Amino acid sequence: MRKSNLYRNKYKNLIQFFTVILIFGLYIVFLKKENLWEGMLRFFFPGEKDVLYPRASLLTLLKEHLILVGISSSASILFGIVLGIYVTREKGRDFLPLINNLTSFSQTVPPVAVLALAVPFVGFGFKPTVLALFLYSILPVVRNTIAGLEAVPRDVVDIAEGIGMYPYQVLFRVELPLATRVIIAGIRTSVVINVGTASVGAVVGAGGFGVPIISGLVRDNQALIIEGALSSALLAVLIDQFMGSLEKAFFSAKG
Amino acid sequence: MIELLNVVKRYGEKLAVDGLNLVVREGEICCLIGPSGCGKSTTLKMINRMVEPDSGKVIFNGEDVRKIKPELLRRRIGYVIQHIGLFPHMNVFQNISVVPKLLGWSKERIEKRVGELLELIGLDEAQYANKYPSELSGGEAQRVGVARALAADPPALLMDEPFGAVDPLMRSVLQDEFLSIQRKLKKTVVFVTHDLDEAIRIGDRIAVMKDGKLVQYDTPEAILASPANSFVRDFVGSDRALKRLSRFDVNSVMKKPFYVFCDDGIEEVRKRVKDKKLRYLWVVEKDLRLIGWIDMKNIDSAGSMEEVITNSGIKNICIREYASLREALSRMLSEGVKVVPIVNSNGSLVGEVSLSDIEAITEEVG
Numbered sequence: 295m296r297k298s299n300l301y302r303n304k305y306k307n308l309i310q311f312f313t314v315i316l317i318f319g320l321y322i323v324f325l326k327k328e329n330l331w332e333g334m335l336r337f338f339f340p341g342e343k344d345v346l347y348p349r350a351s352l353l354t355l356l357k358e359h360l361i362l363v364g365i366s367s368s369a370s371i372l373f374g375i376v377l378g379i380y381v382t383r384e385k386g387r388d389f390l391p392l393i394n395n396l397t398s399f400s401q402t403v404p405p406v407a408v409l410a411l412a413v414p415f416v417g418f419g420f421k422p423t424v425l426a427l428f429l430y431s432i433l434p435v436v437r438n439t440i441a442g443l444e445a446v447p448r449d450v451v452d453i454a455e456g457i458g459m460y461p462y463q464v465l466f467r468v469e470l471p472l473a474t475r476v477i478i479a480g481i482r483t484s485v486v487i488n489v490g491t492a493s494v495g496a497v498v499g500a501g502g503f504g505v506p507i508i509s510g511l512v513r514d515n516q517a518l519i520i521e522g523a524l525s526s527a528l529l530a531v532l533i534d535q536f537m538g539s540l541e542k543a544f545f546s547a548k549g
Numbered sequence: 550m551i552e553l554l555n556v557v558k559r560y561g562e563k564l565a566v567d568g569l570n571l572v573v574r575e576g577e578i579c580c581l582i583g584p585s586g587c588g589k590s591t592t593l594k595m596i597n598r599m600v601e602p603d604s605g606k607v608i609f610n611g612e613d614v615r616k617i618k619p620e621l622l623r624r625r626i627g628y629v630i631q632h633i634g635l636f637p638h639m640n641v642f643q644n645i646s647v648v649p650k651l652l653g654w655s656k657e658r659i660e661k662r663v664g665e666l667l668e669l670i671g672l673d674e675a676q677y678a679n680k681y682p683s684e685l686s687g688g689e690a691q692r693v694g695v696a697r698a699l700a701a702d703p704p705a706l707l708m709d710e711p712f713g714a715v716d717p718l719m720r721s722v723l724q725d726e727f728l729s730i731q732r733k734l735k736k737t738v739v740f741v742t743h744d745l746d747e748a749i750r751i752g753d754r755i756a757v758m759k760d761g762k763l764v765q766y767d768t769p770e771a772i773l774a775s776p777a778n779s780f781v782r783d784f785v786g787s788d789r790a791l792k793r794l795s796r797f798d799v800n801s802v803m804k805k806p807f808y809v810f811c812d813d814g815i816e817e818v819r820k821r822v823k824d825k826k827l828r829y830l831w832v833v834e835k836d837l838r839l840i841g842w843i844d845m846k847n848i849d850s851a852g853s854m855e856e857v858i859t860n861s862g863i864k865n866i867c868i869r870e871y872a873s874l875r876e877a878l879s880r881m882l883s884e885g886v887k888v889v890p891i892v893n894s895n896g897s898l899v900g901e902v903s904l905s906d907i908e909a910i911t912e913e914v915g
Contacts (some may be wrong), residue, residue: 419591453634456599456707457697458623471638 304543310538318532325525335464335517343516347506352525358378358501359529362420366427367485368514374432374484377426378439379465390440397433405430405494413498423495430491431484438480441491442473482534489530505531550577550737551596551705556605558591560759565591565604567761573754575704576735580752582742583784588761589741593707596739597623610704611646624648625899627698627706627736631713634694636681641693642678648701666696688719696726712747723873724750745785750795750873751772757781767770769796789909794875797910799868803891803900808833811840815854822848831890832858837897839863839890866891870899874910877902 321356328346335345349354380386381393407428446469455462470477470503496504503526510518551573558566566588568848581589594600595607598619607614614622635644643667646659652661659699667674670692682690685778690711698706712720712727724747731738742748748755749769756766759778765777773789776782808831809818820827823828830843841860851857866884868877870893881904891900 447632447634449630449632449634450636452599453630454636455627456597456623456628457628458620458625458651459647460620462652468636468638 311543314536314539317535321528321532325356327387331521335520339517341510342515342517344515347509347518350505353502355503355505357359359360359451359492359503362423362495362500362502363428363485366424366484367426368482369433370432371435374435375439378443382440382443393436397436398538400429401433405491406497409494409498419499422498423500427488431488434480434483438476441474443469445476446472474545478545482537485537486530486534489526489533493526550610551739552608554606556595556602556607557594558600558602564761569763570761571756571766573737573739575737577753578731578738578740578751580740580748580755581758582741582745582748582755583758585743587758589758590709593709593739593741597626597707605784624651624701625703627839629694629704629706629708629711631710635690637682640679640681644693645697645700647697653703662700666699687715688723691715691723706771708738708740710741720874726870729871746792746795747854749768749792757784781840789877792819794878795873797874799874799877799891800871800901802874802910803902806831806890806898806901808898809859810835811854813854815851819848831898839867839892839896839898866890874907878907
């Protein structure tokens, strides 16, 4: 009975996963339909000369946006998890308060300020934006990695050591599997924050959905702002759903 | 087998273990007991190097443990703790096979071994192998914990209050089961407990500790009969005679019971018991399963067997095989009977123990 339930859930989760992929496909098709966008925005803003950003298609902007988010998020996930693991080990425990404070601090600095500070050193465009996004999104990953690992019952770690696991085996066979859910929740938050924040990159010429938004602000054209904001918001929701279904389909905790 | 030589462990200012000397012989269960903070758990953890002593030596199987890599040492010593510590993300099969996997056993060998162990602890493989710890009862989880410790067939076991978190009834069942497993396997066991009754029931030897020092180390009988000092005497308490009964199991004193089958005719039964001066009779099914008893006072006036068989409350006076005499005595007192039947795990009658049998034992050892 229980076993069949387990399978049915697995089946359901897979269906959910593919549904999200399908919706993602529809989203891309939607972005491609420029006359649809044009008609829609023209309806709301009949007075504007351009209701769509003229110099780049939404698909190009999506590509730029995804690259920005992809690179900065991969970096913050990788470094965030490694950092979280390091400060919960015996030799790194002294750095735990420092890392907690540093990551909190990095989130209180607005990404725009990081951009302004970084441009003189690394130039305009892509690089300062990835740096700003990386610093801004590392906090949830580090926080949740630490919280997830600290929540593993002391007894369980004790017995893992007591039956003769090496420290790396305790980490990979016991601690990380038990902390997966919490860590993935942190990753989700981090990536969604990144999708939203990546628009800032347009200020220093990094491309992405921020471009029509900034352009709209400069030219006082609300249609362009809506074009960029709507695409970006939809992307954030979709990516969150995508990761949620990914987690359910492949990391669903048992027992 | 396990020797601690002049071992000292300090935590800051406090001496947790103060110059301890202890020898645990091969195949024996050594119970470490004492008030909390007496250093018994620390002592246990120094054997598998979970805690390193500040000075002194720990010898395992003739080797200084400091010369063995901690992880490799621990794989040779089973480890069981109070809150079970089963891995919640692994099922029963995976939990038990953790150490064999660390040791690189083949898949077939692991499967065979897990099957053996589940049988040993009395859990059905088909039913339990795929269950997760959250689906097990406290007693089942604790059994799996013991099976995991035994998985790689280590010569020694370290047990840190293994039955401390289960209810008293379950605890005595687990103790009995553990003793019957130990009778077969003859492991060297160091068993930490704060429950004196448990130590007396389980230990071949008891080490009483206080403030990091060994106060007395002897067999339970000797500790009960002649406590080394006032601390041990207070610790043992005034009911020493009663406690001593925990050392005996009912099988060692039980007698052959007199019984009849439930489908025997009343006349036949009357004839068979005629000049035996019995006061009662056990009644069993064809497979010896105990279903009730007959008071002999009523048998002459009765017309049929059904009339005289009493089966209400029979479950309450049954005692399991290998239960302690103390349990049998306590059952007699609480149920107001002078004789209790002994049944095996199938519910079949195997013997009976009477109050006078228990009295004889107390006189013998008293």
